[in-house]
Amino acid sequence: MRNLVIGAVLVGLIVLAALISFLWTPFDPTQVDAALRLQGPSGAHWLGTDRFGRDLVSQLMVGARTTLYVGVVAVGVAAVIGTPLGVFAAAGPRWLGEIVLRANDIMLAFPALLLAIMFGAAFGASTLTAMVAIGIATVPSFARLARGSALQVLNTEYVLAARSAGRTGLAISVRHVLPNIAGLIIVQCSVSFGIAVLAEAALSYLGLGTQPPTPSWGRMLQESQELLAVQPRLLIVPGVAIALAVLGFTLLGDGLRDRFDPRLEGHRAQG
Amino acid sequence: MLKVDGLCVAAGELPLVSDVSFTVGSGERVGLIGESGSGKSLTASAVFGLLPDDVTAAGSVRLDGVAEDLVGASENLLSRLRGSRLAMVFQEPMTALNPSMRVVDQVAEARLIHRTAGDRAAAHRDALRLLEQVRLRDVAELGNAYPHQLSGGQRQRVLLAIALANDPDVLICDEPTTALDVTVQAQLLDLIVKGVKERDASLLFITHDLAVVATVCERVLVMYGGRIVESGLVAEVLTSPKHRYTKGLLDASDLESVDERGRLHAIAGAVPAAGQFPSGCVFRNRCPRADDRCRVQPPWFGEPTAGHACWHPVGGDE
Numbered sequence: 001m002r003n004l005v006i007g008a009v010l011v012g013l014i015v016l017a018a019l020i021s022f023l024w025t026p027f028d029p030t031q032v033d034a035a036l037r038l039q040g041p042s043g044a045h046w047l048g049t050d051r052f053g054r055d056l057v058s059q060l061m062v063g064a065r066t067t068l069y070v071g072v073v074a075v076g077v078a079a080v081i082g083t084p085l086g087v088f089a090a091a092g093p094r095w096l097g098e099i100v101l102r103a104n105d106i107m108l109a110f111p112a113l114l115l116a117i118m119f120g121a122a123f124g125a126s127t128l129t130a131m132v133a134i135g136i137a138t139v140p141s142f143a144r145l146a147r148g149s150a151l152q153v154l155n156t157e158y159v160l161a162a163r164s165a166g167r168t169g170l171a172i173s174v175r176h177v178l179p180n181i182a183g184l185i186i187v188q189c190s191v192s193f194g195i196a197v198l199a200e201a202a203l204s205y206l207g208l209g210t211q212p213p214t215p216s217w218g219r220m221l222q223e224s225q226e227l228l229a230v231q232p233r234l235l236i237v238p239g240v241a242i243a244l245a246v247l248g249f250t251l252l253g254d255g256l257r258d259r260f261d262p263r264l265e266g267h268r269a270q271g
Numbered sequence: 272m273l274k275v276d277g278l279c280v281a282a283g284e285l286p287l288v289s290d291v292s293f294t295v296g297s298g299e300r301v302g303l304i305g306e307s308g309s310g311k312s313l314t315a316s317a318v319f320g321l322l323p324d325d326v327t328a329a330g331s332v333r334l335d336g337v338a339e340d341l342v343g344a345s346e347n348l349l350s351r352l353r354g355s356r357l358a359m360v361f362q363e364p365m366t367a368l369n370p371s372m373r374v375v376d377q378v379a380e381a382r383l384i385h386r387t388a389g390d391r392a393a394a395h396r397d398a399l400r401l402l403e404q405v406r407l408r409d410v411a412e413l414g415n416a417y418p419h420q421l422s423g424g425q426r427q428r429v430l431l432a433i434a435l436a437n438d439p440d441v442l443i444c445d446e447p448t449t450a451l452d453v454t455v456q457a458q459l460l461d462l463i464v465k466g467v468k469e470r471d472a473s474l475l476f477i478t479h480d481l482a483v484v485a486t487v488c489e490r491v492l493v494m495y496g497g498r499i500v501e502s503g504l505v506a507e508v509l510t511s512p513k514h515r516y517t518k519g520l521l522d523a524s525d526l527e528s529v530d531e532r533g534r535l536h537a538i539a540g541a542v543p544a545a546g547q548f549p550s551g552c553v554f555r556n557r558c559p560r561a562d563d564r565c566r567v568q569p570p571w572f573g574e575p576t577a578g579h580a581c582w583h584p585v586g587g588d589e
């Protein structure tokens with residue numbers, strides 16, 4: 001319960017910052033002003049400015065949008081492809097399930113970063129390529145989870161009862177399996193969200209993700225890396241933001257898992 | 272209505288049900304009794320074509336009005352019969368309902384699958400009416416509940432409502448009252464008999480409880496070791512059993528009589544694991560009366576609907 005609250009608060013702050021940034025930011029996050037470069041925190045610039053004189057708070061706020069955008073798309077791609085694939089692997093013919101599983105293993109063995117670099121090389125580095133690459137690299141974890149939990153559901157008596165009432169194949173998967181594994185999938189989404197945020201930061205840091213001038217937490221790190229010794233603030237601020245975002249989504253996922261995981265069923269009140 | 276002939280169920284080489292034959296007439300209520308592991312539930316699953324992947328059935332299962340044999344019939348045909356002409360009530364009310372669906376929707380689904388209701392609204396109305404028929408109280412409120420909010424007895428009523436939703440010709444109940452306490456059990460049995468009578472449906476009632484068979488059924492089949500060892504009218508089989516196993520079961524359930532040491536009667540030994548049954552008469556390793564003759568599988572004595580498979584029937588050649 002504590003995990004859930006802390007996670008929800010952290011995630012809520014990020015969402016709030018991103019939403020407010022559409023209406024208002026203290027300064028234009030992309031406005032370069034040589035006179036204001038490398039200023040420390042002050043009344044006007046709460047967290048100071050970077051080497052180009054851009055306001056750090058404004059950049060963080062707009063960067064939160066990128067972070068959420070990336071997370072939603074990457075996790076969306078992974079969940080929308082991975083979940084049906086996993087359910088299909090469980091409910092479909094055995095040989096087809098085997099093929100899905102083996103393909104899954106190959107994907108798991110393939111480094112996600114390499115995939116992202118390949119995508120960047122093939123389609124040009126952009127936030128979208130990075131997101132899709134992260135999403136595709138996350139598909140196996142969803143497929144695996146969906147298959148495992150779908151197998152469990154398919155062995156329950158209510159699925160047998162549904163079959164004995166005349167339900168067949170696809171309808172059982174849609175009406176009986178999916179709703180009963182949805183909880184676990186949501187948990188997986190939250191955990192994957194944190195991983196996707198981190199991956200986007202890493203890719204942007206490498207120049208493979210979000211391109212200038214769009215603010216991104218990963219790129220804030222990259223642009224300031226030579227100043228680590230003189231102005232550590234410039235790295236600490238986006239670093240802490242990334243860490244809190246990952247922590248928030250992971251805690252939220254953990255908290256949700258405590259509520260949804262069937263293995264913890266005994267801890268919940270049973271009517 | 273339902274005619275099972277020479278039904279054999281096997282897991283690979285291992286026979287689980289051997290040469291089971293019986294008929295259930297139109298509107299007739301037949302009990303299938305036996306200990307756990309005697310093949311009762313497998314027989315029901317075989318009729319439904321719902322055996323596990325690695326278990327196969329042979330023989331014949333016929334349903335009136337269906338040209339094909341149900342054993343080996345296409346999944347397509349079977350799924351059309353299941354829930355419409357054939358219906359099943361399961362043993363475990365706690366697990367046989369989808370935990371993430373409101374119960375009224377689960378009843379309505381039964382009407383929608385076979386397109387017996389016009390539309391969703393009609394199916395919903397039908398579902399509420401069916402839930403009222405099985406005397407679920409506060410249908411308006413409890414219908415919108417999720418299964419975990421209902422008691423075991425209430426859930427079993429919902430399962431019965433689902434089974435009766437499309438006025439089946441044959442209802443199979445697989446130990447539907449085993450998980451319930453005695454008073455709830457009696458109410459549910461009444462509902463089952465009432466539901467079946469109203470629809471003039473046939474009932475195959477699987478149980479290990481002789482008292483339940485006596486209240487619900489007209490005819491009874493006694494199963495042991497994957498075979499039917501005795502059958503007949505309930506009144507006759509339960510008062511003057513022929514097969515030594517039936518006799519053993521009845522003695523064991525008679526709480527008035529004790530042996531010379533003051534202990535309740537019991538059948539010696541335990542049901543062997545599948546595949547460990549003796550050759551010849553399946554009961555001979557636990558039978559007090561077994562001799563060399565029992566090494567040979569006894570034939571069926573008497574009528575197909577009333578007889579037994581025992582070399583030394585009670586009151587026979589002693």
